[in-house]
Amino acid sequence: MSTSSYAPRDGSVVATAEDTSADEVLARVDAATRVAALAAESSPAERRRWLDAIAKAVEDHRGELVEIADRETALGATRLRAEVARMADQLRFYGRVAIEGGYLGVAIDDATDTAPQLVRVNRPLGPVAVFGSSNFPFGFGVLGTDTGSAIAAGCPVVAKAHSAHLSTCLRLAEIARDALEAVGAPRDILSIIVGRQAGADLVAAAGIKAVGFTGSQAVGVKLWHIANQREEVVPVYAEMGTVNPAVVTRAGIDRIDEIARGFVGSFTLGAGQFCTKPGVLFAPAGRGVAEAVAESLRAAAPEPTMLTKAIAADVLSGLDEMVAAGARVVVRLPGSGAGWSADSAVLSAPINALMPGSRLLEECFGPVALVVEYATDHELTEGIRSLQGSLAAAVFGADADDPDLAHVVQVLSGQVGRVTVGDWPTGVAWTWAQQHGGPWPATSRPESTSVGAAALSRFVRPVTFQSVPNAALPPTERAATAPENPWKISRRVNGEMVSP
Amino acid sequence: MSTSSYAPRDGSVVATAEDTSADEVLARVDAATRVAALAAESSPAERRRWLDAIAKAVEDHRGELVEIADRETALGATRLRAEVARMADQLRFYGRVAIEGGYLGVAIDDATDTAPQLVRVNRPLGPVAVFGSSNFPFGFGVLGTDTGSAIAAGCPVVAKAHSAHLSTCLRLAEIARDALEAVGAPRDILSIIVGRQAGADLVAAAGIKAVGFTGSQAVGVKLWHIANQREEVVPVYAEMGTVNPAVVTRAGIDRIDEIARGFVGSFTLGAGQFCTKPGVLFAPAGRGVAEAVAESLRAAAPEPTMLTKAIAADVLSGLDEMVAAGARVVVRLPGSGAGWSADSAVLSAPINALMPGSRLLEECFGPVALVVEYATDHELTEGIRSLQGSLAAAVFGADADDPDLAHVVQVLSGQVGRVTVGDWPTGVAWTWAQQHGGPWPATSRPESTSVGAAALSRFVRPVTFQSVPNAALPPTERAATAPENPWKISRRVNGEMVSP
The missing domain is CATH 3.40.605.10 (Aldehyde Dehydrogenase; Chain A, domain 1)
Incomplete structure (x- = not known):
């Protein structure tokens, strides 16, 4: 082989x-x-x-x-x-x-x-x-x-x-x-x-x-x-990875052109092949958000080439499956046809199509996203909760005083490993406070x-040493717990964090 | 029902x-x-x-x-x-x-x-x-x-x-x-x-x-x-819980009477119904340790009553199975016969009987323990490594300068969640540095x-909030990360632990 x-x-x-x-x-x-x-x-x-x-x-x-x-x-x-x-x-x-x-x-x-x-x-x-x-x-x-x-x-x-x-x-x-x-x-x-x-x-x-x-x-x-x-x-x-939600608040709608452009940029980044791709955008009903996003996609006119033949094929079959599951195609741009090109698309679906087991709740790994309109807070909450656990979620409101922010952040934080406000989720900084992992099945270990x-x-597990003389400890444990703290590390001593 | x-x-x-x-x-x-x-x-x-x-x-x-x-x-x-x-x-x-x-x-x-x-x-x-x-x-x-x-x-x-x-x-x-x-x-x-x-x-x-x-x-x-x-x-x-090992070093043999008494006290505590019960004692060969332990058991003369009928029956069948797996009965004291009494016993087995799949590697939940003799460091190491992962292990040496301590502690720490020197493992303190859990199958999450x-x-999982205004955070996150640190907790700020 x-x-x-x-x-x-x-x-x-x-x-x-x-x-x-x-x-x-x-x-x-x-x-x-x-x-x-x-x-x-x-x-x-x-x-x-x-x-x-x-x-x-x-x-x-x-x-x-x-x-x-x-x-x-x-x-x-x-x-x-x-x-x-x-x-x-x-x-x-x-x-x-x-x-x-x-x-x-x-x-x-x-x-x-x-x-x-x-x-x-x-x-x-x-x-x-x-x-x-x-x-x-x-x-x-x-x-x-x-x-x-x-x-x-x-x-x-x-x-x-x-x-x-x-x-x-x-x-x-x-x-x-x-x-x-x-x-x-x-x-x-x-x-x-x-x-x-x-x-x-x-x-x-x-x-x-x-x-x-x-x-x-x-x-x-x-x-x-x-x-x-x-x-x-x-x-x-x-x-x-699963379907990462993004939410436009009621007040956020005033910035919809900017948000639509950002959404397209994020879900088509790397040909949509990001585990943090925002796969569904929840937007206030009756404000033409799906059309605005479609317009932005047309303007961006991506020509995605997928990583593998299988991924390219999955984008096409995924689009069909989403339509069969009740989504409507708002815009679908054909790929170049060369190599493993794929179409890119914006779909929309009624919020009650997000039913357990629906294909709309599964990731489509490619430049494809869904817009779902909500009429009430309750509808939005239920819509978010119908999703599987996911890696990241984004909220776009008016400003820091947007009265809907706190509630939406709260609901999303029960579903994901990272919640952003005003940032698209596709960037993952490698810093001290990062969390890249969400509830099952986004990750197996949330x-x-x-x-x-x-x-x-x-990649570690704790071992406790009871009444073990320092000299009899293995090398790492000996240095890590020695009274003189040779590695100058923070340690918990008798319950209190002690900095070096 | x-x-x-x-x-x-x-x-x-x-x-x-x-x-x-x-x-x-x-x-x-x-x-x-x-x-x-x-x-x-x-x-x-x-x-x-x-x-x-x-x-x-x-x-x-x-x-x-x-x-x-x-x-x-x-x-x-x-x-x-x-x-x-x-x-x-x-x-x-x-x-x-x-x-x-x-x-x-x-x-x-x-x-x-x-x-x-x-x-x-x-x-x-x-x-x-x-x-x-x-x-x-x-x-x-x-x-x-x-x-x-x-x-x-x-x-x-x-x-x-x-x-x-x-x-x-x-x-x-x-x-x-x-x-x-x-x-x-x-x-x-x-x-x-x-x-x-x-x-x-x-x-x-x-x-x-x-x-x-x-x-x-x-x-x-x-x-x-x-x-x-x-x-x-x-x-x-x-x-x-599985079989927790205890080890007597070569120098430790000088204290064998005290160790034998302690071992009996530990493996018969609560009628041997402790998940931290030391189930096997590795001792230097040819020094009569099994007999010393048997003598201590006779002197202690426990009259164990088991928690349930099933546990009492399992002690008896466990003893038979251990004998069938190559162990020898050094002493077996009959139970009182009233209610769910059980026998207590010391068995011994050659170190090469600790083969994968052997019944000797499985816990016998009751006042029963095994003594295994080792002739060389290599035999001891291999004997310990043949055990399943377990919760706790104990080493008994001469004193803090015992030259065998470090090596034995090192080997044991790869197998268990807690290593003690000179203490029996049956007590589990509820403090800051405690670890009660060992490699699979002692625990499912080592x-x-x-x-x-x-x-x-x-019972928690991390969520990271990216660019979220403090006021839009859920209550706990808001307090925990607020600049004024109202809960006075240690926090990691830009990578450094900061005490309140």
């Missing part, structure tokens, strides 16, 4: 690689397991050095990487150059998060008359399987946010190459392994496998202790099932995030 | 109650859902008042509760009085954890040139189903650590009454609901259901957003499967704890 990647612009083969055999998958996992103790015992500063070296290496290879990725994804050099920069910045960010030490969750309870001395420190889980996304070959790929946060937390990574950008993935792994070696770290902190069956074998491998995934619900749930059937069940952090400082927490 | 509880001392019926119908289960969940918004919007200080009121109420009813529970569990008045005190103290502790505010995980990123303003706050998941344990009617029961931490985090609870102590559970719920009402809180912050099918219906109910469970692997995994088949999959925090301050984290 082998896997090939194709050029979306003309459908030609770009690269082909042998699929990794079952034995070879186990060998990669064993290699990762062999370096796991070293990774776990390395200091956060050491791992930061590794991540910085990888970041520097990908920047040094930016031109080459952009060229390969553009052939395989048709995302364009501008977008891809920015994404390489994001990838490098994310890797450095996770290194900074590691040395800050908050992810260790250090707590120290001195012995009392009624309780023993307890110290609690998060420790790395061990080798992590990473399945990157189709749509972000760099930011959410082999060296993306899952890999960066896993290595920062002290876990080796075995990544699966995405078939849509196979040579990009293989090259990224090569660059990272070389960079690791150059900086004195084991190459096997990161390795890569190829093939669908190899991916399934990877999740089933006993040595794998957690799984990070970004992609479709179908594949994410499949991997989750495999993990749940293991003898030792391990967590699958699947970021799958309490976790795949972007931002808290991403490290997915 | 109805459920009955029985007196372990003579097998007579203590109480019988109608099982809760499927409709009535949904009605309880709906009632919980109706008060969930109020619970979520209440301040931590308000919820602390609720928990303090419940704590006071159970203390006020201590005599009555101990009497009921002793009839149903035969755990004895002394142990049960202490456990009521633990229950009350835990409830108060979780109230203090709530007002400390760390569980909210507040992070504030000010807007920069490249990133928007983000604030991140954990919000309660909503109604939680709680399945208390058989062995701790108070500490891990209807008002135990799961309920206390869920309410502290802002979640209403629907508890399932344990059939082994039905009237204790029903009375606890009544006391708590009265106490809630007296302090101005809705009674439906806590409600209770009866019956095995009702428990399954509860986990399947769409309104339930998380499950806390303490008990056997068989039941815990069953509930986890039900939750995984829901349309919206929700987390099941199942604390199931990253979580059911005891200690971090227990609240199980």
Whole structure:
């Protein structure tokens, strides 16, 4: 068996690689397991050095990487150059998060008359399987946010190459392994496998202790099932995405032209292939919002080329299914017809069409969006609540004093992992307060995030040491809890947060 | 259908109650859902008042509760009085954890040139189903650590009454609901259901957003499967327990008489019905440790009465199965024969009998323990690693300078949630640094704890608010992130922990 990647612009083969055999998958996992103790015992500063070296290496290879990725994804050099920069910045960010030490969750309870001395420190889980996304070959790929946060937390990574950008993935792994070696770290902190069956074998491998995934619900749930059937069940952090809602308040209607332009810009960004794409816009009834959005789409006149043949086909069938589910086509612009082009479209539907099980509640991964009108607060609330859990939601009102803002934010916050006011949800900053993950089925673990400082927490578990002499603690725990606080980290001591 | 509880001392019926119908289960969940918004919007200080009121109420009813529970569990008045005190103290502790505010995980990123303003706050998941344990009617029961931490985090609870102590559970719920009402809180912050099918219906109910469970692997995994088949999959925090290892180092052998006595005291405590019971003792070969432990058991001469007929029967069949799996009986003391008495026993087995799938790797829930001798470090390491993940492990060495300590602690920390040196694992302090939860299958979520301050984290998920005016935030998020920090909580501001 082998896997090939194709050029979306003309459908030609770009690269082909042998699929990794079952034995070879186990060998990669064993290699990762062999370096796991070293990774776990390395200091956060050491791992930061590794991540910085990888970041520097990908920047040094930016031109080459952009060229390969553009052939395989048709995302364009501008977008891809920015994404390489994001990838490098994310890797450095996770290194900074590691040395800050908050992810260790250090707590120290001195012995009392009624309780023993307890110290609690998060420790790395061990080798992590990473399945990157189709749509972000760099930011959410082999060296993306899952890999960066896993290595920062002290876990080796075995990544699966995405078939849509196979040579990009293989090259990224090569660059990272070389960079690791150059900086004195084991190459096997990161390795890569190829093939669908190899991916399934990877999740089933006993040595794998957690799984990070970004992609479709179908594949994410499949991997989750495999993990749940293991003898030792391990967590699958699947970021799958659903339909992200956006809301125009009654007062917001005064800005409808600007909002319509922004909505089109957001739902057609990257050919609509964003997990944070706003898929449905709730707007006050009878104000012609669907038409305004259609007008903006006509003006934008995107010519989307999809990442894969299957995605392009799904856009077309998705449009048909949405119409069959009660949506009306407000505008549908035909694609260029070259390669894996797709149509772009605005649809509208009555709010009561958002029924459980309706196709309108499922993501259409492409430059397609739905406008739904609401007549009352109650209708809006019920409409939002009829959606599946999702990653992000946006509200567009008049200004900070818009009387509808608080209520809409409140309702949305029960449904999603991130609520924005006045911003489109398609940008995801990699900072301390970010949350990229929403209620099932948007993610399999709504309490976790795949972007931002808290991403490290997915790959650790706490261990408490009771009455253990400091000298008998493992290296990380010893440093993290030592009285002199050598790593200068914030710690909880007898219940109080103490800054260094 | 109805459920009955029985007196372990003579097998007579203590109480019988109608099982809760499927409709009535949904009605309880709906009632919980109706008060969930109020619970979520209440301040931590308000919820602390609720928990303090419940704590006071159970203390006020201590005599009555101990009497009921002793009839149903035969755990004895002394142990049960202490456990009521633990229950009350835990409830108060979780109230203090709530007002400390760390569980909210507040992070504030000010807007920069490249990133928007983000604030991140954990919000309660909503109604939680709680399945208390058989062995701790108070500490891990209807008002135990799961309920206390869920309410502290802002979640209403629907508890399932344990059939082994039905009237204790029903009375606890009544006391708590009265106490809630007296302090101005809705009674439906806590409600209770009866019956095995009702428990399954509860986990399947769409309104339930998380499950806390303490008990056997068989039941815990069953509930986890039900939750995984829901349309919206929700987390099941199942604390199931396995075989907890204890280790005597080579130098520790000099203290073997004291260690043997301590081991017997720990594995026979509460008739061996502790999830933290040390089930296997690894000891240096050829030093007569099994015999020393047997001698201590003879001297202790426990007369265990088990909680249920099934548990008593399982002790006997467990002993037979362990012998069939290659263990040798070093001593077996017959039970009294009255009611649900059980034998107590020390077994020994060669270290190479700890093979995958062996019955020796599974818990025997009762006053039974295994001694395994090791000849080399390598044998000890492999022996420990052959065990399933477990909750706690203990090491007994000579003193803090024992050269074997560090290595043994290191190996154990990869297998368990808590490692003690010189303490038996059967006591679980409810403090800030506690971790009560280990790798699968000891718990279904090794990253979580059911005891200690971090227990609240199980019942919240983060939501990030991007560019949302403070006035438009929901009440908790508004207070938690306001510039003036009205709740005086530690917060992460632009990446740095800031104490109030």
